[in-house]
Amino acid sequence: MAILGQLFLTFIFIGILNFGGGYAMIAFIQNQVVDVHGWLTVQEYTDMLAISQSTPGPVAVNTATYTGFKIGGIPGALLATFGLVVPAYFIILGLMYLLRHNPDNPTMRQIISGVRPMVVALTAGSAVVLAFENITSLYELALFLLSLLLLRKFNLNPIILVSVFGLWGIAYANLFGA
Amino acid sequence: MPNNSATRLTELFNVFAQIGLFTIGGGAVMLPFIQKAVVEDKHWLNDEEFADMLAITNSAPGAFTINASIYIGYTQRGLIGSTAAMLGMVTPSIVIILILAYMILQGQNIDWLQQFFAGVRPIVAALLLDAALKLRKTMVQSRFDFFLLALGLVMLLLASINTVLVIITGAVLGLLYPRLKRYRQQAAGESNTSADKKEGE
Numbered sequence: 001m002a003i004l005g006q007l008f009l010t011f012i013f014i015g016i017l018n019f020g021g022g023y024a025m026i027a028f029i030q031n032q033v034v035d036v037h038g039w040l041t042v043q044e045y046t047d048m049l050a051i052s053q054s055t056p057g058p059v060a061v062n063t064a065t066y067t068g069f070k071i072g073g074i075p076g077a078l079l080a081t082f083g084l085v086v087p088a089y090f091i092i093l094g095l096m097y098l099l100r101h102n103p104d105n106p107t108m109r110q111i112i113s114g115v116r117p118m119v120v121a122l123t124a125g126s127a128v129v130l131a132f133e134n135i136t137s138l139y140e141l142a143l144f145l146l147s148l149l150l151l152r153k154f155n156l157n158p159i160i161l162v163s164v165f166g167l168w169g170i171a172y173a174n175l176f177g178a
Numbered sequence: 179m180p181n182n183s184a185t186r187l188t189e190l191f192n193v194f195a196q197i198g199l200f201t202i203g204g205g206a207v208m209l210p211f212i213q214k215a216v217v218e219d220k221h222w223l224n225d226e227e228f229a230d231m232l233a234i235t236n237s238a239p240g241a242f243t244i245n246a247s248i249y250i251g252y253t254q255r256g257l258i259g260s261t262a263a264m265l266g267m268v269t270p271s272i273v274i275i276l277i278l279a280y281m282i283l284q285g286q287n288i289d290w291l292q293q294f295f296a297g298v299r300p301i302v303a304a305l306l307l308d309a310a311l312k313l314r315k316t317m318v319q320s321r322f323d324f325f326l327l328a329l330g331l332v333m334l335l336l337a338s339i340n341t342v343l344v345i346i347t348g349a350v351l352g353l354l355y356p357r358l359k360r361y362r363q364q365a366a367g368e369s370n371t372s373a374d375k376k377e378g379e
Contacts, residue, residue: 052275056274059241111233134303147300159200169294
């Protein structure tokens, strides 16, 4: 019982202090889960990362669910995941309240106008990093270019794109024995 | 009070569950999915509101996707809407991870999953590039915006600076820029008037 409470509190803590989301969060969670609490070994954490990065959903949520399940079964998985989400609730609703009640506050508008181009930079930056990580052969380059064409020219729904390319991945592996 | 009663709670849950189900890698990868569903298909937010949402959810701690689901849900149906959207976002992850954790502990073969994502991984960069190009239209317009975009890219890619610092830099420069412009205009104005005085003498 005590460990479930600790799990919940730890993931609330991770939810509050994790700025930058996604990949910035990974090192911070590792520190908490591996170094501070010793719930997973480094090897287990690495395996878990591989799984959460190759399954759908936010990496932080996947990590919380997996760690929670390992430590405390299904109740542990749910507590860790909701612990992660609780702080976001208060913070986002608080910020929205500020924005809605001062829609023309010049300071707020200036901050937002400075952050907006940086969000585009983060998105484009992630695209470049992921391209270098995931495109290492001509075959993968061909998949990348084909998907870019389908998106830019035909505005194809990303869900359809992911489904088709994923099924192709299974077919390719089984047909050509990759 | 935000209330778009035309948007049903099940609709909020379903849209975010689909996003949660079809995106791997988390974070920025989900952005194109959210953009397509929320702006292009459902028209819950316009481009301008979507840009504000991104600025706020990226400046706050926590997973961007969770923040975005809470924000967008709230704009439609208030507190209960944000809960429906957030639960939609996390439910597929929880179910999938629990099933996989169970299968792995049972020693079952999950090669097909690796194969599926071997096909998906190369296209994730294309999805993000497409999203960045679409965002650029509303979020980067003035010369100052382009300067910030370039600065952000240099900080991220060449200097490997933490994303949090990049966002903070944007916020600080956004605050300083209008003040700097005003100061320069004032300085220019003063030098004009002093020149006038000299002529008058």
